[in-house]
Amino acid sequence: xxxxxxxxxxxxxxxxxxxxxxxxxxxxxxxxxxxxxxxxxxxxxxxxxxxxxxxxxxxxxxxxxxxxxxxxxxxxxxxxxxxxxxxxxxxxxxxxxxxxxxxxxxxxxxxxxxxxxxxxxxxxxxxxxxxxxxxxxxxxxxxxxxxxxxxxxxxxxxxxxxxxxxxxxxxxxxxxxxxxxxxxxxxxxxxxxxxxxxxxxxxxxxxxxxxxxxxxxxxxxxxxxxxxxxxxxxxxxxxxxxxxxxxxxxxxxxxxxxxxxxxxxxxxxxxxxxxxxxxxxxxxxxxxxxxxxxxxxxxxxxxxxxxxxxxxxxxxxxxxxxxxxxxxxxxxxxxxx
Amino acid sequence: xxxxxxxxxxxxxxxxxxxxxxxxxxxxxxxxxxxxxxxxxxxxxxxxxxxxxxxxxxxxxxxxxxxxxxxxxxxxxxxxxxxxxxxxxxxxxxxxxxxxxxxxxxxxxxxxxxxxxxxxxxxxxxxxxxxxxxxxxxxxxxxxxxxxxxxxxxxxxxxxxxxxxxxxxxxxxxxxxxxxxxxxxxxxxxxxxxxxxxxxxxxxxxxxxxxxxxxxxxxxxxxxxxxxxxxxxxxxxxxxxxxxxxxxxxxxxxx
Numbered sequence: 001x002x003x004x005x006x007x008x009x010x011x012x013x014x015x016x017x018x019x020x021x022x023x024x025x026x027x028x029x030x031x032x033x034x035x036x037x038x039x040x041x042x043x044x045x046x047x048x049x050x051x052x053x054x055x056x057x058x059x060x061x062x063x064x065x066x067x068x069x070x071x072x073x074x075x076x077x078x079x080x081x082x083x084x085x086x087x088x089x090x091x092x093x094x095x096x097x098x099x100x101x102x103x104x105x106x107x108x109x110x111x112x113x114x115x116x117x118x119x120x121x122x123x124x125x126x127x128x129x130x131x132x133x134x135x136x137x138x139x140x141x142x143x144x145x146x147x148x149x150x151x152x153x154x155x156x157x158x159x160x161x162x163x164x165x166x167x168x169x170x171x172x173x174x175x176x177x178x179x180x181x182x183x184x185x186x187x188x189x190x191x192x193x194x195x196x197x198x199x200x201x202x203x204x205x206x207x208x209x210x211x212x213x214x215x216x217x218x219x220x221x222x223x224x225x226x227x228x229x230x231x232x233x234x235x236x237x238x239x240x241x242x243x244x245x246x247x248x249x250x251x252x253x254x255x256x257x258x259x260x261x262x263x264x265x266x267x268x269x270x271x272x273x274x275x276x277x278x279x280x281x282x283x284x285x286x287x288x289x290x291x292x293x294x295x296x297x298x299x300x301x302x303x304x305x306x307x308x309x310x311x312x313x314x315x316x317x318x319x320x321x322x323x324x325x326x327x328x329x330x331x332x333x334x335x336x337x
Numbered sequence: 338x339x340x341x342x343x344x345x346x347x348x349x350x351x352x353x354x355x356x357x358x359x360x361x362x363x364x365x366x367x368x369x370x371x372x373x374x375x376x377x378x379x380x381x382x383x384x385x386x387x388x389x390x391x392x393x394x395x396x397x398x399x400x401x402x403x404x405x406x407x408x409x410x411x412x413x414x415x416x417x418x419x420x421x422x423x424x425x426x427x428x429x430x431x432x433x434x435x436x437x438x439x440x441x442x443x444x445x446x447x448x449x450x451x452x453x454x455x456x457x458x459x460x461x462x463x464x465x466x467x468x469x470x471x472x473x474x475x476x477x478x479x480x481x482x483x484x485x486x487x488x489x490x491x492x493x494x495x496x497x498x499x500x501x502x503x504x505x506x507x508x509x510x511x512x513x514x515x516x517x518x519x520x521x522x523x524x525x526x527x528x529x530x531x532x533x534x535x536x537x538x539x540x541x542x543x544x545x546x547x548x549x550x551x552x553x554x555x556x557x558x559x560x561x562x563x564x565x566x567x568x569x570x571x572x573x574x575x576x577x578x579x580x581x582x583x584x585x586x587x588x589x590x591x592x
Contacts, residue, residue, distance in 0.1 A: 009435075010447040084425040148425075216444065220436055223424055230386050230417040231439045231492070232409035277428045280447075 009278060016275040020288035024066075027292035031062040035302045036309075060191045065298045065312070066291040067197060068189070068253045069263055071204055073290020075246045076264020077271070077282050078211050081222035082242050083140075085148045086327055089264030090250045091320075093151070094132045094158030096261070099247075099254035101162040102128025104181040108173040119255070126251030132158050133243050145225075187260030187313030189298050200252050207249050212283055214238060219279035260294070260313045262320020267293050269327070338363060339385075339415075339496050339528065344394035346380050346551075354380050356551045357394075360530070362496055365522050367529040369539040369559075372548035373572050378532045379420065381548070382498050385530065386417040412440035416494035418502050422485050427472035430484050434460055434469075437491030456491045462521070463487035464513050478505035486514070490521075497521075499531040503538060515541045536563060540585040547571050563588060 033039055035058060043050040076089035083093075090096045106124035136158055140151035166185055170178045191197070217238045220228035229235050253260075264286075270293075271285035294312065297319070301310040339362040346355040355377040362368060370378050383389045385396065387403060396403040398414060406414075416437070424433075437459070438452040448456075460466045465483040468476065473484060482502055489497060497518070503511045515538055521527040531542075539545050545562040547555040549571045555562045563586040568577045576591040 008447065008450070008453070009432075013447070086425055213445075216439070220439060222426055223428060223433060223436060224419070224422045226386075226388055226417070226419055227422065227436075227488070229388055229408075230412060230415070231436065232407075232412035233439075234408060272426070276432070277426050278432060 009280065012275065012278070013281050013284070016271075016281045016285050017288065019274075020271075020285055020292070024288050024292045027295045028062065028066070031065065031295040031299045032058060034299050055194075056192060060194050060197060061189050061298065062295055063194070063197050064189045064191045064257060065294040067200055067204060068257045068260065069267075069294025070208070070287045070291040071249045071253045072260060072263040073267035073286035073293070074208060074211055074264075074283055075249050076290075077268035077279070077286040078214075078218060078242055079246060079264070080268055081218040081279050081282075082239060083146050083148075083151055084222055084225075085146070085151055086269070087148075087152055087265070087324060088155075089262065089268075090129075090246065091159075091259065091261040091263075092265060092324065093136050093155035094162060095129045095136075095246065095250045096254055096259035097159040097162030098132025099125040099129035099251050100185070100259040101165045102126070102131075102251070103255045104166045104169050107177055107180055108169045110177075122252060122255040125255040126248055128162070129250045129254065130244070130247035132162070133247050137243070185258065186311045187258035187316070188311040189257055189294075191256070196256060200256055203252050204249060207245050207252075208287060211242070211245050211249075212287075214242060215279045215283040218242070218283070222277075222279060258311075258313060261317045262324065263290055263294055263316055265327075266316075266320050266323050269323070338397075338399055340397045341385060342394050342397070344381065344384055344396070345392045346377075346384055346389060347392055353392075354551050355384070355391075358546075358548070358551070358553050359394075360385075360546060360556075362528045362530055364495065364526040364528050366544065367518060367522055367531070367542040368544045368546060369542040370530065370532045370546045370548065371534070371536060371539065371562075371571070376548040376571070377551035378548055379500055380551075382417075382500050382530065382532055385498055386415065387411065388417075409440050412492065414494055415496045415498065416489035416492040418482075418485050418489045418497070418499040420500045420504070421478070422481060424473055427474040430465070430471050430473055430476070431456060431460070431469045433473050433484060434487045434491050437488040440492065452491075455493070456487075459487040459490035460484075462490055462517055464510065464517070479507060479510060482506060483510065483514075495526070496528045496530070499529070501532050501534065503533055503535050511535065511538065536568075536588040537585065539563065559586060 037053055039050055039054055039058065044054055072090060079088040079093060080086055102124035103121050106121045136151060136154045139154040140146050163185060166181060170181045217233045220231055220233050221235060225235055267290040268282055268286045271282050271289055275281045275285060297315045298312045301312040301315050304310055341360045344355055344358050345353055347353045358381055372378050380389065384391050398406060434456040435448050435452060438448050438456065442448055442452060460469055463483045463486040465487050468480055468484060482505055486502060503514055506514060518529050519541055539559045542559055544557065545559050546553055547562055547567060554571060555567050563579045565579055568579055568588060569575055574590060578591060579586055579588045
């Protein structure tokens, strides 16, 4: 049997996750060290100002990057498989936009309240994300197939509507709310203290696990929907669950960090290039590499200007936009949209 | 034992496209489904796979109604080779074939070495062993079809449903496909239902089912169905001719 050197999938998964975990540890160290104030173990030990800075600002920010990066990347990988479209991600499909519109509506209306312990900003963000993904799917799905072109175009339109809505709200509302809303447009990781991250993880960790548990079904759907179905996968049910999980994850991340673009597009592709197409590697791999990616881009955002910092969404957009165009170009070469 | 009884199908807000069609597939038999474009062949086979739900009639697998089967267990019995598979991602061929093992592996387990061996054997049977390490998206239409056949064989089904698998295969590979199916019928009691436009291939089949406008107009041994008057009826063309040469029947259209 010439040339089939395919290793056992189990071995491949372990190897990929080991490598990506090492990358994540390295990214964490870089993210924690760089910034307006360089911090190393000695300053952390001796200097109380550095210590406060580290635990109140630096560490929470890096961890928020980890959580949001992982979330967006795993969502992107799942949506690409579900729609069999390499250009799908929460941002390009308008899911993030829907979430941002929901979150800013909640803020403009002064909904700082909680219902049964759930902040209304998050509930509104989840509702917006869910509405967006349902709308895009409804338009793109004709009968048994999802039209790839229609999917992306309706995503673009939903995004435009959402951002126009956010801008309108920003103008109508009072200046302090407007400033808070502005960050939803581009995405940033400003955060103080660790508590918000703990609260996010209550929702995110189970949602990540649920998505990973579906990676085998998603792998079959990524190959072909009918095939998946004849192999025993309940495609419609899987689709509904993945939609809800993605909207939930995006709702949480957007209400904390805004609409950070293209992380979910770039990262799964990078994992595929390194370790192959199997979703059982791509999804957990995206979780790890997405965390590293956003930690590193945020480190860049904090250091690229000599004074002040860029919002991280500007950096991911500047990197991700061209990657999107390159993928589109490559795709056009072998299949018409 | 697989029985479809009096199946009807209509797409939403449309007329019946399959009307009162029955079909039985015993172990170790090969059935060809023929008919003009749009005669309901693909709709029929998609009902047999479970992808479409009949509007009326029932399908029994080992005497149990189709919908009472757990999908995963049903997938161990029936495999499907669609007309074409367009995958957006460059999956490696061996991995794609290995996906056919899904119904046989536990949900949170990876495929075993045995599964890999079965996948490689399936590739060999389908005549695609040399494609194992290629990426699926880089293959030609015919090569893709051989790989998809291998995936279905890796499923180790008792009934194999094929929708025009020979349409993009060259002469040599068409013959190889039919020989492979005939061999599996003999060695593994495989039952085959295959749609084809290539009427010469039906010589290797036990039975031919001819559809016209969604209705079964003839069903029987190839020699009994491939006759001028039946073929002229199903293709609505008076110039169709059929002639037996040796033990094969040749069909052509006088232009």
